[in-house]
Amino acid sequence: MTNPYKVFLICFTAFLFFGCFEDLDDNPASVRDLNNFVWRGLNTYYLYKDEVPDLGNSRFTTSEYENFLNSFNSPEALFEHLRYQPQTVDRFSWITNNYIELEQLLNGTSLSTGMDFGLVRHPNGSNNIFGYVGYVLPNSSASLQGVTRGTIFYAVNDVPLTRSNFSSLLQNRSFTINLANYNDNGTPDVLDDTIIPNGQSITLTKSALTENPIFKTALFTIAEQQVGYLMYNGFTRNFDAQLNAVFGDFKANNVQNLIIDLRYNSGGSVNTAILLSSMIAGQTGNVFSTEVWNTDIQSALSVAQTTNYFTNSDNGVPLNILNLSKVYILTSKRSASASELVINCLDPYIDVIHIGTETAGKFQASITVYDAPDFRRINANPAHLYAMQPLVLKSLNAVGYTDYSFGLVPDVLFPENYANMGTLGTENEPLLAAALQIIRDNSRVSPQVNQALELVADKHMFAPVEVGMYVNP
Structure with missing residues (x-):
């Protein structure tokens, strides 16, 4: 240039x-x-x-x-x-x-679990949010613990994610994500979609990754x-x-x-x-x-x-x-x-x-x-x-x-x-x-x-x- x-x-x-x-x-x-x-x-x-x-x-x-x-x-x-x-x-x-x-x-180089994620507002319009995984870096904590693209999490350390708490929960060096299933109820309308906890969880730790x-x-x-x-x-x-x-x-x-x-x-x-x-x-x-x-x-x-x-x-x-x-x-x-x-x-x-x-x-x-x-x-x-x-x-x-x-x-x-x-x-x-x-x-x-759910935050x-x-x- x-x-x-x-x-x-x-x-x-x-x-x-x-x-x-x-x-x-x-x-x-x-x-x-x-x-x-x-x-x-x-x-x-x-x-x-x-x-x-x-x-x-x-x-x-x-x-x-x-x-x-x-x-x-x-x-x-x-x-x-x-x-x-x-x-x-x-x-x-x-x-x-x-x-x-x-x-x-x-x-x-940055501290990362290797999990690329976005945080999105619940379809019901509440202040609750959920996370979705876009991709996972190889040889990272996320990849070793079985996180994959499409993994959905609704809580961290058993605390449901909201607009007011997600930053404090996800900024720690180590944390546990509580998993859920995303149910679109077989319709294209996002307003009737639901986030259903499935009882599974994964603990992740950040390390220096390039x-x-x-x-x-x-x-x-x-x-x-x-x-x-x-x-x-x-x-x-x-x-x-x-x-x-x-x-x-x-x-x-x-x-x-x-x-x-x-x-x-x-x-x-x-x-x-x-x-x-x-x-x-x-x-x-x-x-x-x-x-x-x-x-x-x-x-x-x-x-x-x-x-x-x-x-x-x-x-x-x-x-x-x-x-x-x-x-x-x-x-x-x-x-x-x-x-x-x-x-x-x-x-x-x-x-x-x-x-x-x-x-x-x-x-x-x-x-x-x-x-x-x-x-x-x-x-x-x-x-x-x-x-x-x-x-x-x-x-x-x-x-x-x-x-x-x-x-x-x-x-x-x-x-x-x-x-x-x-x-x-x-x-x-x-x-x-x-x-x-x-x-x-x-x-x-x-x-x-019909519409995109509101993006609240992401890993960046x-x-x-x-x-x-x-x-x-």
Whole structure:
């Protein structure tokens, strides 16, 4: 990517668990100094700076500024005060008190049971929720204890899951899930579905795991055409070469139709998103996306610095490009940031058949801001480990489409049926079967159920940071 700001969409997938420095400077930073760092960083980079009066360049005299800083008892309190409409507009900015843990987490290793799960509101509309398992990582606690795709759990440590308690129950290093059966009562209407405890339970323990985002690939012959399938669960730079190799295999097998499964993919590197999109569609040299920053930064950047392009190589290594005019992409409400970027930025160039449910609606990017004169890691203040991840830009596709805060709407509404989740990568898996039917019949399919149940949380929401775009300035 030509943008010197080199954007990454990072999916933060687990708890921060790594050790930090045992000793900091003998003179730790005061609350006032930490608050000064927060204000300076947001005043410089924050995307919504112009909408927050207290971030104005001429907002305070010197004495007023000191009084303002001292009126907040923690950097977290000031940070939250300066966020712009956090319930609706800025849902994704955050602050951490340990950037060492953050940096190690970004290397791809996290504490996990190996169980990918979503938490969904009960069909009866109560505040009770249940968990479903999307997939299980090999050689993990979940795989060793017999958790499989489609496993349903209604309680943890014998305590039924609710909106108010799920976080405390599932954040522990070890816990027991109490299992249930999902009964759709033989109808497509989710409102009469029930969750029935079955008396079984499984105890799981988290350990350090590194997840390969290339979870499943497959080839099918449909209507005398080769169809490639890829379940891709995270845009992780460390696996770009393997992703290119997958497309090399698709190319060698003359794949004419491609299904990309992003239903559990909540983000990763935008460079990887560009590579994946380029391998699908080609379009070398055409605009992939453009960036909009706050007024001060935008005025200092050239068009070239805020534009990303499709490419035919990765650091000089040729990409295996299929040059397709159509792609089928499977999504859920858990599909976010880089997943949405691929859909949105391919759409002006090729026919994107979007199957599943609306996506998460994350189109903004953030940056790691350190307490340093230039806000970079190399000059970070040794007196503390605070860093911020404020939203600093939003991404637009080649025709300017952005601000999809409610998610990207599918062409074919097809929520997962928790009573019949099927086996990933096989023709009996419902969403994959729907895509194959469209390819076979060149037609649309009816939704599996009338509506999707409300997603309350998933495994990615247990880290103290949100999914979003990450920018290296």
